[in-house]
Amino acid sequence: TNLYNAMEKFGPEHRAVKSIEGLIKAVKKQIEDRRKEVIKVQVSFLKQMRESELAAAQQQVLRLQSLFEEAKAEARDLEDTLGRLAALEEDAKTLQDHIKVIDARLEDLQVLSSPARAAGAGATEEAIVGPVNIGYRAAEPLPNNPSQPKWSVMVPLGIVLGLILGFGLAFLLELSDTSVKTPSDLARRIDLPLLGMIPHGDDLDEEIEDFRRAVLLAPQSPVAEAFRQVRTNLLFSGPAQRRRSILITSPAPGDGRTTVVMNLAASAALAGMKVLVVDANFRRPAIGDMFPQANQAGLSSVLVGQATWREVVSATDVSNLSVITSGPLPPNPAELLGSDAMRQFISEASAEYDQVLFDGSPLMVVSDAVILSTQVDGVVLVVRAGQNSVGIVQRSAERLIRIGAHVFGIVLEAVRSMGGGYLRKNYETFYEYQEKSLPE
Structure with a gap:
């Protein structure tokens, strides 16, 4: 206007x-x-x-893809189980047929071994009384030996039956036990290198109070030597810049991940490497319990921006070895482990330390370790002998390979020695060599 x-x-x-x-x-x-x-x-x-x-x-x-793959794996396991069940039923039927044949042969042997009684055996005397002939048979002689049981037949037959049943039972038990017990169990089904075998504590001559500190408490034991062999195999698994950050995980809880992490870290630190151990298990953290004096702010505080990672690093009583605890348990561990803050932390820590070892969560229980495996240089899969089945180890390896994680290999933990077997002879040779090398 x-x-x-x-x-x-x-x-x-x-x-x-x-x-x-x-x-x-x-x-x-x-x-x-x-x-x-x-x-x-x-x-x-x-x-x-x-x-x-x-x-x-x-x-x-x-998550749905993971559930789908697990369902497919369970279906394959079910098919394998049904196949083994059918084979066991067939074996049981065969054993029953064998037992019937043996029973029939036993009856034949009993019949053939009974004393033959010839017609008219024994003296027959006749007396003529009038027009009637009266005959009578003398009493049979008493036997010198009992007729039953026939020990000459029963003892060998019992031995044969016992052997058949024993071998059959052992065969059935072997079929039903699918756990990994020896390296050959892994070699047949899983195409991953074996980094080393850690002996079971019960097979050692010395008693180690805390197996997680075996390298420090018993440096001359077969356990410490086994961890040094694993460390050496890792050193030759690739260029140094491609094996700085390593995730230690396993298929299930209680497989010995923390034991492997701490002993590998101690072995590397004693060899002069600068090592950082990070507790990346936000479900059941363990590093904080081993080092109560460590900073409890931890990794979760770094990932949510409440502290820098250098502020939460804690030194230990082992030279060159530092730790970062898990920190307060977050409500969203998978999201934190897959965040940009986690990638930045891994990059910066790998630049300052010769080796950064992550103690992760179990693979087949939660997805945390799967997410973290794609951000580190490589993964070491811990398998506990006698506890993890071949199927779950195979699914764990396939899950890591499918998402593009680099798997350095497998550490077979808590391997039991068998009497006269390779491991038992190896232990004996180790102790003999140690005794000869010690000064008198």
Whole structure:
């Protein structure tokens, strides 16, 4: 209205008209800029919402894929179990047929071994009484030996039956036990290198109070030597820059992950390497219990931005060895382990330490270790002899390889020695060599 009145009064070229037109243009520009800013904020907000929804959907897809693969693996295991059950039923039927044949032969032997009685055996005397012939048979002689049981037949037969049943029972037990016990059990089904075997504590001559510190408490024991062999095999598993960050995980809880982590770390530290141990198990952390004096802020505090990783590093009583505890247990461990903050921490820590070892959670229980395995240089899979089945170890290895993780190999933990077997002779040779090498 003001512009119209000014144009009527002064004309379109007047200074007042030009001033009003400039003011109108400035206001329009402010309105347009404000509109663009509002649209930009709304678009950014909607974009963040869609990205969050997409990330959640992708996470759900990963979980569903994992569940689908586990279901397929369980179906394969069920088929294998049904096949073994059918084979066992066939073996049981065969054994029953063998027992029937043996029973029939036993009856034949009993019949053949009974004393033959010839017709008319024994003296027969006749007396003629009138027109009637009366005959009578003398009493049978008493036997010198009992007729039953026939020990000459029963003893060998019992031995044969016992051997058949014993071998059959051993065969059935062997078929039903699918746990990994020796390296050959792994070599037949799993295409991964064996980094080393850790002996069971009950097979050692010395008693180790805390197996997690075996390298420090018993440096001359077969256990310490076994961990040094694992460390050496890791050193030759690739270039140094491709094996700085290593995740130690296993198929199930209680497989000895923390034992392997701490002994490998101590072995490397004693060899002069600068080592950092990180507790990345947000479900059941263990490093904080071993080092109660360590900073309890830990890894979770770093990942949520409450502290820097250098602030939560704690030195230990072992030279060159430092630790980071898990910190307060977060409600979303998988998301934290897959975050950009975790990738940045791994990159910076790997640049300052010769080796960064992560004590992870079990593979087949939660997805934390699976997510972390793609961010480190490589993975060491710990398998506990006599506890993990071949099937679960195979599924664990396939799960890591399927997502692109680099698996250095397997550490077979708690291996029992068999009387006269390779491990028992190896232990005996080790102790003999140690005794000869010690000064008198």
